[in-house]
Amino acid sequence: MTDVTELRRLIDLNPWATLVSAADDGLVASHYAVLLDDRDDLTIVGHVGRPDDLIHGLGSRELMVVIQGPHGYVSPGWYGDVAAVPTWNFVSAHLAGVPELLGPEENLRILDRLVARFESGRPQPRTLWEAPNDPAFVERLERGTVGFRLTPTKVVAKRKLSQNKPDDVVETIIAELGAGAGAYADPRLAGEMRRDLDTRRAAR
Incomplete structure (x- = not known):
């Protein structure tokens, strides 16, 4: 930054x-x-x-x-059915x-x-x-x-903020973090990821 x-x-x-x-x-x-x-x-x-x-x-x-x-924390389970680590x-x-x-x-x-x-x-x-x-x-x-x-x-x-992941995966992570009910829910981090993703999309 x-x-x-x-x-x-x-x-x-x-x-x-x-x-x-x-x-x-x-x-x-x-x-x-x-x-x-x-x-x-x-x-x-x-x-x-x-x-x-x-x-x-x-x-x-x-x-x-x-x-x-x-x-x-970002779980590998949020990436879909692919080899991944947290x-x-x-x-x-x-x-x-x-x-x-x-x-x-x-x-x-x-x-x-x-x-x-x-x-x-x-x-x-x-x-x-x-x-x-x-x-x-x-x-x-x-x-x-x-x-x-x-x-x-x-x-x-x-x-x-998961900039190395495809947009659809980033959207899933944002949704999981922003859900508010899960053990790792964090709306503030979800908000930073949304801001970053939107900025990167606008620059393409």
Whole structure:
């Protein structure tokens, strides 16, 4: 995957990310939500709780952010009466670079955006600055985190969605994943496969 619009869509729909870096005593990983920055590229913003900033050497060494989109098991029984083995379909992106550390004011703005993003789906959203939170509480919260902005210098993104199979087989897999009742039903993965199949058909 190289299309920036598609990658931005992937990040926006799958904000729970894995952060990986090579520390002095080996690899370390953490898990945090990230957001797209207010740009048109693949720059992301987020935060870590202390002391994860020190554990990762945040701002001084390369950080990889792993975005995992929909993924799931594909049974060989869905291919028809042919020799086949199982596989796993997925969409993912790895964004790597040395992040820029944010000052307190900008970190607060990002924390505010983060809360607003996920509260927006609730019937009565509770924002960061809303009572019973008061400014002193929010400022203490900010001091316990370190914000960062990552403009990736390396991006590796892959979309494995049965592109090597005939359209009728892909349609069967989409139907099985989208059925909603089977053990491996996954409407989100079915939706990604439908989007990919339709795009490939339109390009023929």
